[in-house]
Amino acid sequence: MKKMKTKALTGADAAGTAMKQIDPDVVAAYPITPQTPVMHKFAKFIADGEVHTELIKVESEHSAMSASVGAASAGARVMTATAANGLALMVEIVYIAASLRLPIVMNVVNRALSAPINIHCDHSDSMLCRDSGWIQLYSENQQEVYDNTLLAVRLAENSKVKLPVMVCQDGFITSHEVMRVDLLEDKKVKDFIGKHKPDYPLLDTDNPVTYGPLDLFDYYFEHKRQQSEALTHVFETFNNLSKEYEKISGRKLNLIEPYKLKDAELAIICLNSSAGSVKFVVDQLREWGVKAGLLKIRMFRPFPKKLVVDALKHVKAFAVLDRSESFSLQGGPLFTEIRSTMYEIENKPKSVNYIYGLGGRELKLDHIRQVFEDLGKVAESNKFKIVRFLGVRNG
């Protein structure tokens, strides 16, 4: 067994602890609501002298990301954290971070966007950034928050990738819940993370470069094309890093995690903590003879299309659970992604979408059982409602 330390941590503490072990050069954050306990935890490590990070306390999230962009361009290893409306305020600079190919790692505690005012979990905030060019990783539990954060640094800084990464976790459900987390020794993390070697740091005055110049119809398109190209290297890089991480941690991180899906007839697909609750129901249904399964998506951006098709092509029917509404009347962002992915195969499984859990509405085990029961009917039917609402009044 690899030497590890087991601790009881909230998701926010798990993120903060990973940040401590990474010991980034610069962290910029806006220290009041809607900030999360991630920065609270990390600021304590700074105050206690346990990290060497320069903490820049800025006047808004827009400035937090702006400072992150500045520091990362200069050649620093940069991290930050935010949530909900804070992320919404950042968005202009979130796009710039990806476009400038800056390897910033940001912990996002998924929370609802206003209005009405709500501080609880849903995925509206990170889904707002799904087209920003950031890599997005989602975490089922506190352990995955920790693992994803460590791996994210290497993924972001890989010279073929050079893109920022968002590590998402469910607000309150994961961020404020205490669970068992196995931590790696500081030295193991240090060796895994390695030293940051920026390719084109602004501070290398012998080799001067320009970041973010005017770039009109002459080259803007080429730069965007390259940005798209960079994302094609993400899957292989992630898989290689995952192998390396497994060697030091004993834990395997997959782009997607199929659970009892091989012989499943009915499947649920979802992100973050709901996947854990679905696993529990799948186990129960399996005991009763129902061939139920789960597909958990860890990486949503870029979208691991081939793996998803292979995992789902044999099922009779699947339901995608979306914890955000994209108001297209065609279903939530995860559903439209998966439905589009499955379009190319013959003999498509039947598919439905459930919008659920907005503003922290709890996903109960009964809701999940209901979805599987509905799926049984969908599998046998040719006419059914595609986009549904789960656990809502007048659903």
Added chain:
Amino acid sequence: MEDIYEITIIGRGGQGAKTASEVLAIAALHEGKYIQAFSEYGAERSGAPIVSFIRISKNPITIHTSVLEPNLTVVMDESLLSMANKNSDKVVINTVRSPDKIKHCTNLKGKIYTADCTGISVEILGRNIPNTPTLGAVLKATNLLPKNCVEKQLRNKLEQKIGKKIMDKNIECFNRAYEELKEH
């Protein structure tokens, strides 16, 4: 869910229900168990009802839903007694009343335990923070974890924040309630 032991703690903001749930969970972790502790966050203000949940299991826990049918319900504030789950196997209540009296005026089906945690807290600490005595009462009622293990985690969690003197008084509260617990 048979192998998961579930606990609900009902209290009011400021009474330490959240801290109590975390201390229990951490103590269970040190006994080699898988754990989960979380609270229902509504309006975050002193005095508002707050419900904390704990799950303890020898196997990894994957569910992230609130506890609906707890094995054990803990009522830290008697005015919230009506929120207690009537099907819990055991109910531990902070009250001056006897378990018989409580049984008489509620529809609780499980075994009832009472201790005057508020009285103990006011007497020893000089203020109503009933979480440490309630933990003592819970341990006596359930034998869930070794007493010294929970005491150690209480110290780990609180001593740095409140100082050794107040900490020692809290441990005194913890022991008093453990000794004085009444059962039906």
